[in-house]
Amino acid sequence: MGRPSLAAERRKQVLKAAAQSVARYGLAGSTQERIATAAGMSRSHIRHYVGNRDQLIDALWDHVITPYFDSMHAALADRAPDARLPALVDYLFGPQMARNEDDLVIESLITGAMHDVRLRGRIYESYSRLEREIAETIRAAIPGCGSAESLQHAYAFICMAFGHSTLAPLPFPGSRQAGMKAIAVQMLAALEADHGAVPRGSAAG
Template sequence: MARPSVAAERREQIIDATMTTIAEHGIHGTTLDRIADAAGMSRGHVRHFVGNRDRLLLDTATAVFADESGEVGSILPGGVDDLTGALDYLFGPVFSSPDRENAVVLGLVELARVTPEIAAVLTTAYTATRVQLAGLVARARPDAATDACTTAAYGILSSALGTVFLGDFDADPSRVVRSRAAVDALLATL
């Protein structure tokens, strides 16, 4: 009887090691040798299971932004079905705390400037989020114009992302509360 393939398990292990390496060394310090060290395997094994560094970074970006189905989708978790839930998530402790995932996303944003495939993954994820937010705003404010709901969605997403990225160096404890208040003020204009 043949032994089951470990390829999927190894790919997951390597992608996790890639995220750790990006968080620790930045995107430009993320080499196959460092990833292999973090994964506890040889560089040859890393290449065998995931290919070259560019392919691995694209697979990592896809994994970071994948929804429950494995497709790149909204950054809002499944089950968020109203505006309050979306705002609670985007300005809550899980999303707004600086952590490994935020460091990885910042690295991917930097890489997206020169790598169209990475830019496409980020664009897909943030567009899906913005569209979902616009729909949630429209449901919460049924009298608001469609264009106003879309504009509010841009404002919500920009504020949430700015708050997260500022958290890497701005320790002001009121940062998240003030950003949420700014979004609430924006929504009050609809």
Template structure:
């Protein structure tokens, strides 16, 4: 029997090294040589297991952003629509979104995207998908909610959640953190009340 392929193991090793490099040296300072050295490999190994620099950056983006999508899906699975919406707010403003080293990587990639149209499109696709998934959760929990308003509220929740996460390390009072979650809930309840009021009108 042949030896099992080490490709997936090597790929994870490279992406972990790439994340650590970008968190420490930024995107521009994370050369393939530096990443290869951190991974204990050669540059040719990087190209073999992951690809060229664009492919490496794409893979790194997936490496850091996918766990957030997976965690959000896990938080919503097997819940009725209204409970999904509450779980969504808990997730967006809960410990799952706490600051960690991956945030430094995400921020470096977003910053790099300002000068890289291809990367900008890649990152936009992910956040646009997140916006659509949140909007779908809103529509399923709020009868009568239209697509445009669910997307608007979803975008507001994404901005609030990521802004909150970015500022979380600063010594703001605990009331600020609780207040963001409460405000998100109020926005959802205001939409629910408005839709219910419209449905009740003759």
């Protein structure tokens, strides 16, 4: 397979080409031939460095979704549990979630998962992990909050944040983003009040 550093470089090159292809042509239109051409390689090179089509799609999903996890972890790192909630809201409704080409790839993969049970399970695995991590952040800051309740709020935040990101290209007033963030803050304040914590009105930052 060659030197690991070269293999890693070529794999990254393939995934970058695959992301560009899916963003432009969709998942169905991103054949291995098209990806190979964009990467400046042959189909055999694609298989060599990434694998078959299923393995390529799995690797592409990791390629586009992992940065979101990494940036969220960085936003919450080295903070006390009660400081993580406002930081979480800032992250989910801040510039880190701005639209970019990878969002087109993510949306194409999710659309493709409607007809692909294997891919659907792969994507669900990532989003359920995100749901759990957000729920854990909520419970750490609000000890009285139970698992089911924290998961419900985590799911709501994911829907709100990703739905807002999806609609961002449309000409809604700029106040919509601030308004969505304010609603998330209100939800957390209500949750804190329900469990005897002192609501933090300054969570919007």
